[in-house]
Each structure stands twice: as structure tokens, then as C-alpha cells.
Amino acid sequence: MPWRVFFHSEETGVKLTLNGEAYEANEVESVTALLEEMGIGGRPVVVVLNDDVIPASRRSTCGLREGDHVELFRLVGGG
Amino acid sequence: MERQGKGRDEWIVGGHRFSSRLLLGTGKFQDAETMVGAVRASRTQIVTVALRRVGRNPREDDMLGPLGELKGITLMPNTSGARNASEAVRAARLGRELCGSPFVKVEIHPDPHHLMPDPIETFEAAKILAAEGFAVMPYMPADPVLARRLEDVGCASLMPLGSAIGSGCGLATAGMLRLILRDARIPVIVDAGLRSPSEAAAALEMGCDAVLVNSAVAASGDPIAMAAAFAQAVGAGRDAYCAGLMPRGSGAASPTSPLTGFLSVEGS
Numbered sequence: 001m002p003w004r005v006f007f008h009s010e011e012t013g014v015k016l017t018l019n020g021e022a023y024e025a026n027e028v029e030s031v032t033a034l035l036e037e038m039g040i041g042g043r044p045v046v047v048v049l050n051d052d053v054i055p056a057s058r059r060s061t062c063g064l065r066e067g068d069h070v071e072l073f074r075l076v077g078g079g
Numbered sequence: 080m081e082r083q084g085k086g087r088d089e090w091i092v093g094g095h096r097f098s099s100r101l102l103l104g105t106g107k108f109q110d111a112e113t114m115v116g117a118v119r120a121s122r123t124q125i126v127t128v129a130l131r132r133v134g135r136n137p138r139e140d141d142m143l144g145p146l147g148e149l150k151g152i153t154l155m156p157n158t159s160g161a162r163n164a165s166e167a168v169r170a171a172r173l174g175r176e177l178c179g180s181p182f183v184k185v186e187i188h189p190d191p192h193h194l195m196p197d198p199i200e201t202f203e204a205a206k207i208l209a210a211e212g213f214a215v216m217p218y219m220p221a222d223p224v225l226a227r228r229l230e231d232v233g234c235a236s237l238m239p240l241g242s243a244i245g246s247g248c249g250l251a252t253a254g255m256l257r258l259i260l261r262d263a264r265i266p267v268i269v270d271a272g273l274r275s276p277s278e279a280a281a282a283l284e285m286g287c288d289a290v291l292v293n294s295a296v297a298a299s300g301d302p303i304a305m306a307a308a309f310a311q312a313v314g315a316g317r318d319a320y321c322a323g324l325m326p327r328g329s330g331a332a333s334p335t336s337p338l339t340g341f342l343s344v345e346g347s
Contacts, residue, residue, distance in 0.1 A: 019132045038133075045133060046176045053176055071132065073173050075143050077114065078129025078157055079104025079244070079271075079293030 017069045031059040034070070046073045090288050092266045093181060093214025093235035095153070099124045100283060100313040102155070102268065103306065104293025105143065113302050115145045118152065121306035125153045127184055127291065129160070130174050155216065157184040164203035171208050183208060184238070184270075186218040194244040198225050202232070209233035218270050221252035226259045226267075236265050238291065241282065242272030245294045249278045253285070260286045276305075276312030283316025284324065 013024030027033035031054055035041045047054045048071040054062050064070070089096050103123040108114035118126055128143060146152060156174025161167035164187065171183040185204050188194040196218050202225065209215045214235035219225055221239035229237060239259055242248035249272060250256065260267055266288035273279055279290045292309060299305035 040133065044177060046130075046173050048173070053173070055176070073130050073177070074133050075128045075154075075156065075174075075177055076131045077105040077108060077143065078159055079106045079127055079291075 014064060014066050016064060016067075019071055023070075025064065028064040031062050031064065031070075034064060035059070035072075040072075044074065047071075048073070090266055092216075092288075095214075097124045097289075099310070100289040100317055101279070101309055102127065102270075102289055102291035103296065104291065105146070106293050107297035108302060111143075111145050114297075115149065116303040117296050117306035118146070118149060119306075120303045120310065121296070122310045124151055125155050125182070127155045127157050127293070128174075128178070129157055130170055130177065131160070153182060154178040154180050155182040155184050156180070157186050157218075158204070159186050159188075161187050161204075162189045162200075163187065163197075164200040164207065167200070167204040168207050171204070171213060172211075175213070181212065181214045182216060182235070183213050184216045184218060188218075188244070196220055196240070198222065201225075202228060205229055205234050206232040209235075216268070221255035221259060223255065223258040223262065226263060230263065230265055234265060236268055236288075237263055238268045238270035240271040241269045241278070241290075244271045245298075246272050247274035247294065248272050249274055250281055253281075256282070256285060256287065276308045279309055280312040280316035280319070283313050284319045286320055289313070 013026045014028045016023045016025050025034055025037060027037040031047055047059065050069050088098050090100065099122050101121050101123045102125045103118055103121045104127045105114055108117065156178050158167040158170040161170050167185055167187050174183060185201055185208065187197045187200045187204060189197055198220055201217050201219055205215045205217050209232050216236045216238050217229050217234055218238045218240065219229065226237050237259060239256060240252060242251040251272065256269065268289045268291055269282040269287050270291040273290060273292050273295050279292065282290050290313060296302050296306045296309060
């Protein structure tokens with residue numbers, strides 16, 4: 001039944017650990033989609049998935065699964 | 080052995096040529112516009128940046144975005160926040176991913192009270208990263224023994240502190256810096272503690288290849304004007320070093336004008 005699929009995708013996201021905190025993601029078909037969901041698509045960030053760096057070239061094909069640990073880093077001012 | 084980059088205008092670090100002898104940190108600036116203005120006014124070619132986790136509000140302004148528009152700037156990520164060698168190595172690898180630069184400023188200072196670099200962890204991280212092909216620029220105590228050890232494991236430069244980070248206490252380590260300079264075969268960059276352009280000039284006059292400043296510019300009354308002042312100071316200091324300072328006297332005067340009287344007739 002289509003409505004069940006709809007209900008599932010809206011109410012129960014995929015449980016990730018994002019920068020050490022619980023995060024329920026709706027967009028998990030790729031790292032790129034997750035970054036878009038977070039509002040940082042196109043921003044310069046480095047993505048670490050389960051301790052492996054995901055190069056920018058692989059973000060659009062690398063999907064996410066329940067329980068994945070995702071870390072995102074960016075550059076800030078520093079001396 | 081002569082260090083690289085002895086020429087008046089150019090110096091070489093990690094196989095890359097630079098003409099500016101001023102490295103600038105990007106922390107503590109009140110806004111991105113001031114920071115970019117200071118980077119331009121400083122005429123620097125190497126700026127340091129830090130790496131942090133994306134926060135709860137990931138849409139927050141990207142302070143460093145405008146840096147990308149500047150031509151001829153090499154980004155050097157630091158490992159600030161790392162408390163030991165393995166954290167610094169991880170930070171360096173992530174920084175390289177983001178900056179695409181071979182340079183890394185290894186800084187490991189576990190105690191927030193004095194921010195003194197941990198020499199043992201710094202050495203361990205430098206050894207690993209140099210073997211991985213990084214151009215390692217270690218923030219280090221002004222210690223000639225450690226300097227030699229860091230050079231031997233393949234660091235691209237030495238970055239001894241002038242005084243504590245952000246302290247503005249100047250070249251408190253001048254005597255130790257001279258010992259490092261005497262033997263170093265890689266560039267020596269005074270990193271941390273400088274407050275005034277005259278201190279930067281003094282470091283260059285002493286024979287240091289460059290200085291790295293951040294607070295001295297960012298926390299000054301007018302960061303853009305101060306960045307320009309530092310640019311002039313490092314140029315003056317380098318020119319003075321190349322020219323060679325006059326010998327230091329004993330304290331007794333040595334006249335610059337003839338001492339013979341001009342009103343009285345000589346010999347009368």
C-alpha cells in the first residue's frame with residue numbers, strides 16, 4: 001500500500017550517529033543527499049563514514065545505512 | 080650547511096617558492112571582510128586555518144568562503160585541538176582532504192593555560208606525517224635539540240615560538256632562536272607571541288626566514304592597517320639581515336663626525 005511507504009519515509013528516518021549525536025536522516029540514498037538535507041550541500045566539508053574518508057567523487061554513489069557513524073568537518077579561522 | 084631560501088626575495092619551504100615572509104593566521108577576526116582585507120594587506124602567501132566538526136547549526140556563515148577568491152594563497156591547516164600525536168595525524172589527513180595542500184601546521188598543546196607545545200607528541204606526529212609526504216611545519220618549543228630531531232625526521236620547516244600563543248610577549252626566546260638558527264638547514268619561522276611589527280622585523284634581522292602572526296593583527300585596533308605594517312616590517316627585517324648589521328659595540332661611543340673642532344684652527 002503506497003501510503004505505508006509514505007508513512008515510513010516521513011516518520012522513521014534512518015538512525016545515524018552524526019558527529020557523535022543521534023540523527024534521523026530521511027535522505028540516505030547518498031552522502032550528497034544527506035548533506036543537502038542538512039542544508040550544507042555544496043559547502044566545503046570533509047565526510048568521514050565509519051572512520052573512512054569519503055572523497056567528493058564518491059559522495060553521490062555512497063549510500064548510508066542504519067547505524068552508520070558519520071562525521072563532518074569544515075575549515076574555520078585559526079592561527 | 081646553508082639553509083635554503085637565503086636569497087633576499089625568495090625562500091623555499093616544502094619544495095615550494097614563496098616571496099612573502101609573513102604567514103597569517105585567520106582566527107580571532109571580527110568578520111570575514113576584515114580577515115580577507117588583512118590577508119590582502121599583509122601580502123601573505125600562506126594562511127593558516129583550523130578544522131572543526133560541523134556544528135548544530137550547519138548553515139552558519141562560512142567565514143573562510145571568501146578566501147577562495149584570493150589568488151596565490153596556500154591554505155595551511157593546523158592540528159589545533161589535537162591533544163596527542165594520533166589526533167594530530169588524523170586532523171592533518173582530514174585537513175589535506177579539505178585544503179588540497181601538502182602543508183600542515185602540527186600543533187599539539189594539551190594545556191589550555193599556557194598552550195605550550197608538547198615536544199614528544201609533536202615529534203611523533205611530525206615523524207609519521209613527514210613519512211606520508213606532508214610538508215610538516217611543527218609549532219614547537221624554541222629548543223635546538225628538538226629542532227635538530229624534527230629536521231632529521233623530514234620536517235619542511237621549524238616553527239619555534241617567540242612566546243606563548245596570543246600573549247603578545249614578543250621574542251622572549253631570542254637566545255634559543257639564535258641557537259636554532261645557527262644550525263638549521265630548513266626554514267625557521269617564528270610562530271606565536273609576537274605583538275608588534277618591530278618584533279617581526281627583529282626576528283627577520285636575526286636570520287629567521289619568516290614569521291607567523293595572528294593575534295597581533297586580528298586583535299589590533301585596525302587589523303587591515305596592522306597587516307600592512309607587518310608586511311613592511313618583515314621586508315625591512317629581511318633586507319637588514321641580507322645587508323648585515325654593523326658590529327655591536329662595547330657601550331663606548333664611536334663618533335660619526337670628525338672630532339676636530341671646526342671653529343678653532345686645527346693644531347693651534
